[in-house]
Amino acid sequence: MLQNSNPRETFNLAILEGAKFALPTLRVHVRAYAGERDRGGGLCFALTDTDNYRVVYWDALRNVVVLGQVSGGELHELRAGGIGEVAPGWHELGVAVHGDRLRAYFDRVEVTSITVHAPVLSGQVGLWTRGDAATWFDELRVY
DSSP: OOOOOOOTTOEEEEEOTTOOBSSOEEEEEEEEEEOSSOOEEEEEEEEEETTEEEEEEEETTTTEEEEEEEETTEEEEEEEEEOOOOOSSOEEEEEEEETTEEEEEETTEEEEEEEOSSOOOOBEEEEEEETTOEEEEEEEEEO
């Protein structure tokens, strides 16, 4: 187990090396188990470098799923969808990319979606957490 105590501005990435994906559909099982300032985690995609990519994440403290963009190392929340109180344990988080349309899923239910100004280009994918969030991931799938 790895514990971290990073400041809120820190984004922790685990990138799937050696492959780029165009218009991916991603799914991962996620379990948020600790974090005082941040709890939860998600998926990064369309990653060109560690400062520029798209993200979908579960914020377990706010009970929302967020579609966002990291540009120049700064997170911009594009759209959030409420999911209500969630039982502790494993959950499935997903995102589907279709051109300029992003759809976020939590436990296989669409939570929020957005049309972005520019189509999502290909890039690397990976796992993402923020600040002091301690999160387990399992069964990352790329379609």
